[in-house]
Amino acid sequence: MSLKYVVLTLINKQPQSGYDIVKSFDQSVGYFWSASHQQVYRELASLSESDWIKFKVQTQSDKPDKKIYRISTVGRTALHQWASGPTRESPVRETQLVKMLNAELVGIDVLQTQLEQQVSRTQQQLAVYLSIESDVYSPPPQPGDTADQHMLYLTLRRGILGCQSQLQWLDEASRTLSTLKT
Amino acid sequence: MSLKYVVLTLINKQPQSGYDIVKSFDQSVGYFWSASHQQVYRELASLSESDWIKFKVQTQSDKPDKKIYRISTVGRTALHQWASGPTRESPVRETQLVKMLNAELVGIDVLQTQLEQQVSRTQQQLAVYLSIESDVYSPPPQPGDTADQHMLYLTLRRGILGCQSQLQWLDEASRTLSTLKT
DNA sequence: TATCTCATGTAAGTGGTTACATGATTGC
DNA sequence: GCAATCATGTAACCACTTACATGAGATA
Incomplete structure (x- = not known):
């Protein structure tokens, strides 16, 4: 589905770690999309594998190391293409x-x-x-x-x-x- | 999730075939739940396996045979229990x-x-x-x-x-x- | 001592979509 | 001849949830 693109959107706005992205889901993005940390980390792994995003490990002395992800050129192209395409209405489930x-x-x-x-x-x-x-x-x-x-x-x-x-x-x-x- | 219970609800109202249920999803139930025929048939198979529903094959001369499903006692108990329990809000995805x-x-x-x-x-x-x-x-x-x-x-x-x-x-x-x- | 925040992940299971498949009858 | 309706399914894949797991530093 489009969780992939939600994650891409966030990384495109601002290079950041998986943890930061999870926080966005809990906070700002939360009122129109929800995702658990497991989903986010898996998505990051798969986006990284298809070279839509890159990361650098940032070592920290007081806290655990983090991986800072940024979008790649192919990633930005893919995001552009997806966001420009027609939107299907999401299935109803109440x-x-x-x-x-x-x-x-x-x-x-x-x-x-x-x-x-x-x-x-x-x-x-x-x-x-x-x-x-x-x-x-x-x-x-x-x-x-x-x-x-x-x-x-x-x-x-x-x-x-x-x-x-x-x-x-x-x-x-x-x-x-x-x-x-x- | 609760597709299982949607199907149970429909069968509880009126014993019917998988095909009938699919039609309900396309029509009446459609404005608050969507499901494809593959989902419905898979759900019927699994509900049948756990003995929440039973079926009888109804032969028809002019049209293909159909399986008429009806709810069992355990099925109705399970439905009652689920429907009485607290409802969690469904995840947002726009x-x-x-x-x-x-x-x-x-x-x-x-x-x-x-x-x-x-x-x-x-x-x-x-x-x-x-x-x-x-x-x-x-x-x-x-x-x-x-x-x-x-x-x-x-x-x-x-x-x-x-x-x-x-x-x-x-x-x-x-x-x-x-x-x-x- | 215990819980919270930071930071990352794996594994198993369920739910859902897409595509493929069959076969008879009815209507244009 | 072609499409639609009736009626059922399988197989492969993707999305999502739940539970398990680690480990350090901060706060109460």
Whole structure:
């Protein structure tokens, strides 16, 4: 799939270690892509083997050594080609909806509890995104700013809008379940 | 993951053949889960092997024979247990956002074209959902209707809200790209 | 003494995609 | 004759998860 290109994108922006990339997945890139450290290290190994990236070992006295990866010319070409191509929509997979279809089997109460948990998780997530928006992006990027800044803001916006849409559905769903209980 | 349980859910509602299940994925269940026929048949084989489902071959004179699957007692217990348990949020993966981060590499024009394609695909999708909503669910399910009907409607609503949120973001993103071009 | 952060990996198993394969019937 | 629908599968490969593993320095 495209984890390969996510990793390439990050290395293209800034030469860095596998550990740094993992941190990006936990933080900034995390609101539109997730990956575990095992995936990242395996991807780095395979990208390195196909010569899309190169690395140099950087020794450190106080911390373990790290490998600093940078993109190669072929790598940048490949990234360009991929990013220019058409985008296929990613497959939909919503576990909660499957469970909802089993309403008669599990009972309404169980579903309500599950939805409540989703509400609080989504609200927390949204709160994080909104605080980033007001801390980092107020005012939002202006025409004079770099394309990069605009794009990062747009990815954050995607996260925010997604959460809000999710919450709206969760509200509809909770109301429906309530009416079914009486 | 939970493809296993999606298949179980469908068989639990109504004993049916693999082919029927594949059709469900292309149609109704399609707006919150996707699966290819290969996946479905493999899942049926493995569910059958673990005795969560049973099948009988139904011979047909005009069409090829089919295997009609039904859920077993252990299968229903397993489904109940899974559906009652906590739901983890599914990992986020949005390819287009990764491409957006490469704005400086590929250029704004390319991204605009990609977004336009996403807009038209999403609009088509939304139109389909909305027509189902007005054809099948007007008026929407009332308190007296079956839980199943309410749940099916909610899954449709999830699809609609998702499309609308996506379109809202696409609009924001397109505007941003326009301002960057000048 | 125990846990956290930094930094890297291997191994086994499951889930998912792509391509290949068959064979009968119906409709244009 | 060609494509579509019905109905089932296999094989190879790629993506992803879970668990296991190491080892040093920092902090409580």
